[in-house]
Amino acid sequence: MTDLLRVENIHTFIGQFHILEGVSLSVPAGSITALLGRNGAGKTTTLRSIIGLLSPRAGRIMLDGREIQGRPAYDIAALGIGYVPEHRAVFRDLTVEENLKIAERRKGDLDRRSDLIFDLFPDLKRFIRLPGGQLSGGQQQMLSIARVLVADNRLLLIDEPSEGLAPVIVENIIEALRRLSDHTTVLLVEQNFRMAAQLADRYYILDDGQSVQSGQMAELARDGALVAKYLGAG
Amino acid sequence: MFDVFRRNRPLLVAVLLVALIVFWMSNRYEPKVTANILLSGLTLGALYFLVAAGLSLIFGLMDVLNFAHGLMFMLGAYFGYTVYANPRIILNTLPLMLALGGGAMAGAAPASWVWARLGAAQNKRGALIVVWLLAGALTLAGIWRFDLQSLAANAATVAGGAIATGQAQEAAGALAARLGLLSGAGLALGLALRSREFGPGRSMARNAALGIGLVVLAFAIVPARISGEAFILGLSNNLRFVLALAVGALGGAAIGALTEVGLIRPLYSRPIYQVLLTLGLVYVGTEFIKGVWGPVGYYMDIPDYFNTRGGDCPSPNLLLWFRDHCGSIDVLGRPFPSYRLFIIFLGVAVFIAVAALLRYTRLGMIIRAGVQDREMVQALGINVQWVFTLVFALGTGLAALGGVAAAPFIGVNPGIGQDFLLQSFISVVIGGMGSYPGAAIGTLLVGLARAFGDQLVLSGVQFPGMETAVKLSPSIARASTVLIMAVVLLLRPAGLFGKKE
Numbered sequence: 083m084t085d086l087l088r089v090e091n092i093h094t095f096i097g098q099f100h101i102l103e104g105v106s107l108s109v110p111a112g113s114i115t116a117l118l119g120r121n122g123a124g125k126t127t128t129l130r131s132i133i134g135l136l137s138p139r140a141g142r143i144m145l146d147g148r149e150i151q152g153r154p155a156y157d158i159a160a161l162g163i164g165y166v167p168e169h170r171a172v173f174r175d176l177t178v179e180e181n182l183k184i185a186e187r188r189k190g191d192l193d194r195r196s197d198l199i200f201d202l203f204p205d206l207k208r209f210i211r212l213p214g215g216q217l218s219g220g221q222q223q224m225l226s227i228a229r230v231l232v233a234d235n236r237l238l239l240i241d242e243p244s245e246g247l248a249p250v251i252v253e254n255i256i257e258a259l260r261r262l263s264d265h266t267t268v269l270l271v272e273q274n275f276r277m278a279a280q281l282a283d284r285y286y287i288l289d290d291g292q293s294v295q296s297g298q299m300a301e302l303a304r305d306g307a308l309v310a311k312y313l314g315a316g
Numbered sequence: 317m318f319d320v321f322r323r324n325r326p327l328l329v330a331v332l333l334v335a336l337i338v339f340w341m342s343n344r345y346e347p348k349v350t351a352n353i354l355l356s357g358l359t360l361g362a363l364y365f366l367v368a369a370g371l372s373l374i375f376g377l378m379d380v381l382n383f384a385h386g387l388m389f390m391l392g393a394y395f396g397y398t399v400y401a402n403p404r405i406i407l408n409t410l411p412l413m414l415a416l417g418g419g420a421m422a423g424a425a426p427a428s429w430v431w432a433r434l435g436a437a438q439n440k441r442g443a444l445i446v447v448w449l450l451a452g453a454l455t456l457a458g459i460w461r462f463d464l465q466s467l468a469a470n471a472a473t474v475a476g477g478a479i480a481t482g483q484a485q486e487a488a489g490a491l492a493a494r495l496g497l498l499s500g501a502g503l504a505l506g507l508a509l510r511s512r513e514f515g516p517g518r519s520m521a522r523n524a525a526l527g528i529g530l531v532v533l534a535f536a537i538v539p540a541r542i543s544g545e546a547f548i549l550g551l552s553n554n555l556r557f558v559l560a561l562a563v564g565a566l567g568g569a570a571i572g573a574l575t576e577v578g579l580i581r582p583l584y585s586r587p588i589y590q591v592l593l594t595l596g597l598v599y600v601g602t603e604f605i606k607g608v609w610g611p612v613g614y615y616m617d618i619p620d621y622f623n624t625r626g627g628d629c630p631s632p633n634l635l636l637w638f639r640d641h642c643g644s645i646d647v648l649g650r651p652f653p654s655y656r657l658f659i660i661f662l663g664v665a666v667f668i669a670v671a672a673l674l675r676y677t678r679l680g681m682i683i684r685a686g687v688q689d690r691e692m693v694q695a696l697g698i699n700v701q702w703v704f705t706l707v708f709a710l711g712t713g714l715a716a717l718g719g720v721a722a723a724p725f726i727g728v729n730p731g732i733g734q735d736f737l738l739q740s741f742i743s744v745v746i747g748g749m750g751s752y753p754g755a756a757i758g759t760l761l762v763g764l765a766r767a768f769g770d771q772l773v774l775s776g777v778q779f780p781g782m783e784t785a786v787k788l789s790p791s792i793a794r795a796s797t798v799l800i801m802a803v804v805l806l807l808r809p810a811g812l813f814g815k816k817e
Binding site for chain 1: 681682688689692695697698701
């Protein structure tokens with residue numbers, strides 16, 4: 083498998099705080115790769131550095147062999163990266179339909195993808211005219227994921243999709259992500275270790291802004307000591 | 317049913333406030349006086365709205381408190397007045413600006429290509445210094461001893477007709493030489509700026525073509541100056557007024573766009589500096605206006621379309637007004653100037669047009685989304701930077717449009733910007749920062765309060781048990797809007813419709 087995304091030893095600052103002190107990872111095309119670690123380990127900062135909302139001061143980020151670090155976020159996103167941020171970030175005053183339409187990069191993107199999207203998330207079709215802010219938390223999460231499916235994205239960066247959701251809804255989202263992985267490549271940040279273990283092929287563990295461990299997800303799931311050391315009680 | 321009330325609570329509060337003011341007035345005054353005050357209030361409200369709409373959108377989308385917005389209102393009034401009464405000054409200065417701007421666009425297009433071929437960093441630094449010096453020197457040479465003062469001899473302008481100072485214009489050859497120097501300066505400037513926006517593959521050819529087109533246009537204006545001036549001054553004053561509206565609004569939008577790109581954009585990460593910058597712009601701009609147009613004020617004639625006298629005037633109703641175009645219309649037995657009705661109409665039309673833009677277009681969708689979360693809009697692959705520039709231009713253009721519309725009503729002088737800015741700020745705070753309907757409701761309230769306050773000052777206040785009415789100082793009328801703001805903020809800290817604080 084070739085690597086769709088390679089992150090090489092990036093250092094990112096927020097203000098004067100040195101948050102990422104050398105993070106490296108690679109995401110093979112067609113896989114789900116999980117990014118694990120405690121709160122504050124730098125997982126979200128890593129995703130934001132990749133999409134360009136933060137600019138790494140050192141290191142390289144390559145998409146399909148092209149360096150993308152330092153470019154503005156809209157430029158990087160247009161190369162085919164979809165970002166699903168934590169806390170969902172749907173546009174509350176825009177209707178569900180507008181929330182999807184705004185993600186179009188070419189006219190008619192939504193029409194081309196609507197079958198896939200509404201097949202994955204039938205709820206969205208029912209509430210198509212409702213403002214995003216009136217959806218439930220789970221529905222907002224679905225909308226936030228659906229939004230990055232509208233345009234042709236090669237890589238999805240998904241941050242904590244299970245956060246604050248009821249177990250039944252988490253199951254729905256897991257199912258949707260699993261079906262998605264047939265079409266695209268995913269880099270998944272997830273606190274919920276069970277969820278990550280069910281979905282991901284490979285994993286990276288971040289600790290204190292550094293990548294400390296990586297490997298096959300199936301092996302990590304069997305290694306209780308490692309899980310306890312870096313992720314707390316699994 | 318009950319749910320509707322709960323969801324529209326801010327709207328209800330606003331309606332209640334308006335009803336309260338109207339009820340109070342109708343108890344105290346005859347209907348014809350009440351109607352007059354209401355219409356005056358709506359007129360003021362419409363003008364405030366034209367300023368406040370942009371103020372609110374700009375703050376909502378990019379968190380910029382644009383103190384220079386009143387300046388844009390004022391510049392619009394001056395631009396409009398100039399086209400209306402003394403187009404010579406525009407016809408002689410516009411080519412200079414077009415040459416510089418067009419040259420810069422043409423120079424910026426190949427900039428990254430040129431710099432990439434210069435090789436070593438030392439070469440680049442040296443070349444950069446040379447290019448900057450060249451740009452500065454050419455600009456200076458281009459505007460050396462340009463006689464703006466006699467071009468701007470507005471005092472010599474005879475109302476509605478010829479300009480007395482016949483020799484003020486430079487000969488075509490001299491002006492063309494200036495244009496040559498300035499387009500060269502523009503080219504150097506474009507190279508020196510090394511803007512990423514115009515990089516290769518990014519519609520480079522189109523930008524270069526557009527820039528060259530602007531330079532050509534600049535040269536084309538030179539021989540057409542005298543006939544152009546005669547043509548504009550020969551138009552009826554209705555058409556000149558329409559031209560003034562268009563030029564004022566476009567000029568305001570262009571200046572707004574330049575301000576955003578050149579001054580505001582580098583400071584998005586330092587909001588305090590932005591506030592200082594826009595405050596400073598007010599002083600610079602006001603002095604600039606005094607320098608070009610002088611410290612005294614001008615009056616723009618009310619267009620004939622709204623200013624017929626005699627005959628059947630004042631028109632007894634709106635239908636007959638469309639036949640006679642009287643200067644005023646009878647409202648419940650008291651004449652009301654019809655030009656002010658036009659201002660109200662303009663305010664309502666702009667409100668509807670911008671609301672439609674926000675609601676039904678992709679740009680509007682991006683603006684609404686950007687007000688809530690501009691980072692997420694970027695992450696979806698949308699270049700928010702250009703949307704910022706567009707919204708800034710739109711907002712300042714509307715303020716400038718308001719300035720032109722206000723010119724025949726309140727006149728043109730270097731002080732009009734500040735009062736309008738203050739009242740518009742108050743309206744925006746009442747309506748809620750960043751909320752478009754909030755800006756409309758806020759300006760409506762402030763306009764009515766001002767008109768009502770003015771009436772109170774005129775007639776005095778007589779509480780029960782008092783022998784004579786107490787005369788109030790005119791400042792009370794202005795203070796009344798601050799009072800409303802204080803009450804609204806006590807009840808709803810984010811303003812009536814606000815979500816940001």
